[in-house]
Amino acid sequence: MIIDIHGHYTTAPKQFEDWRRRQIEALGNPSKPPLLVDYTITDDEIRESIEKNQLPIQRARGIDLTIFSPRAGGMAHHYGNAVTSEHWTVACNDMIHRVCTLYPDNYVGVCQLPQSPGVSPKNCIRELERCVRELGFIGCNLNPDPSDGYWTDPPLTDRYWYPLYEKMVELDVPAMVHVSMSCNPAFHGTGAHYLNGDTTAFMQFIQADLFKDFPTLKMIIPHGGGAVPYHWGRYRGLAQDMKRPPLTELLKNVYFDTCVYHKPGMELLLKIVPEDNVLFASEIVGAVKGIDPETGFHYDDTKRYIDEIDWLSAARRDKVYQGNAFKVYPRLKARLDKRAAVQR
């Protein structure tokens, strides 16, 4: 089984993003109540959005299952206030749930959280609980910068975040640390803010004792870990200079995905990061859409790079393609078992 742990619903029906636009526009008139969900989206419209985009790509590449979450750039937690974020987040997660219900063999859900800059992450607990307990989701996306480009909230290791971590541990779900859009003109979204977010989070984890306080908490750093594997020597050296534990300690809790869009980068990732800490992912339909003229294949066809690495043993490959996903998302197996039972 091949599991892609990082897919976003970037092709949701038009009226969905339209509503979001109107919700944001309505913020300009604070005397009015917030805009509640007023769109209708049929199952057929959802089917069309999936069957014309995500699913055929996934099938053509041999990906059996995608761990699926709302569009990351769309989370845009900086708009409005906590209520704005909650309404939008519930809507996004409900859409993911509908996709997972329509395609239970192909998608398992990961939720967006109703974060808002300066608002306690306690505020996310209710929605996380709803998504995991009621909708069968198996993880969440955690935005380390709800200001979307100005980094005004405390580091992820601050006690500010602890109430959310307590709930994650209780529910046994990991977080993918994933920023959203950038509203800072200095940072391009997918070309700078995303990778910076990954790099920043890893360094925050080096600096503090988060995983001493939460030994079973699991964090996935997407996009191949930002700059981290390329600068592994720098991080090993910094940890040493700062008298922090070696990176191997951190790897009990921190994982990387394989969203690296060329073979030499993928090789570096798999050479540097131990085999137990890399999870297959491609972030489709995602950040980079084109075909690489050098290979004739899509940049984001990450499975191809992995398949081409001849020094990667079958056992290691299997961990990357599925074994580590079952370990990092403990609720995944139960979810699939339940599905199998339904089918029997």
Place this chain on the structure above:
Amino acid sequence: MIIDIHGHYTTAPKQFEDWRRRQIEALGNPSKPPLLVDYTITDDEIRESIEKNQLPIQRARGIDLTIFSPRAGGMAHHYGNAVTSEHWTVACNDMIHRVCTLYPDNYVGVCQLPQSPGVSPKNCIRELERCVRELGFIGCNLNPDPSDGYWTDPPLTDRYWYPLYEKMVELDVPAMVHVSMSCNPAFHGTGAHYLNGDTTAFMQFIQADLFKDFPTLKMIIPHGGGAVPYHWGRYRGLAQDMKRPPLTELLKNVYFDTCVYHKPGMELLLKIVPEDNVLFASEIVGAVKGIDPETGFHYDDTKRYIDEIDWLSAARRDKVYQGNAFKVYPRLKARLDKRAAVQR
């Protein structure tokens, strides 16, 4: 000749940093005039600071010449105002000039700029001109984020920066795009802000036509280009999706240094970035000070990694070690010729 293009004077005599601390403290009392330079540092003190630190390391590693600039983390442009920054910058550059005068065979200067958040880069022209024309410096360090962690100034491609670029072109000096300290608790300095700055700058260059407007402007992205070579496929794909020119166009103006602190990272850099665009550097005495227990050598002994790469031809190695430095810093040759003439 082996040229390290990225060294900072991190070991300046104590009274120098003491004065800086007092200068910043004095900002707390706006009724008082800014604190002017009031320290005395003898040539012997400078010699000691260099001969106990930078120079023996350099010699042991076979580095002939270091392109030397003030401590990057110390630039700290966010403190005070433009006057604060100017006083501190002049003091820093004067210190570099003294080192270069005492050790003309080993150091050539690159200047700090008197940047200040929200203050036009026009303000930097006078000091750049003084350093290049009067002190014989051959380049400058350009901080893309004078706010030191909040990124409140426009992208480097904005016309805001153009007056400075006009002067750089006129003087024929490149800039190393180098952030300073981070006062944002989310960003560790050398472990996040530095690499994020590199990644961010490269993406800014992809997005705009800066080098159409300044075809001879040269920018060096340090720390191996942040996340860029590791994510080369992502950048190629983003440029393509955005209908921007291919990265090869950008490489007419953009260069990377070799401050990558492990061999697999260095191999990736030299495999991905064309040989004409990589300049040898180690950033001593710098970000990472320790000895790597896996190799028995210092993490920042970057020459060792390059020397160990057996597929790198002698011609390519020579470009990295010196050829590209003469190309990117056009004033370097004249500076060395002048020195040779003095010696004859």
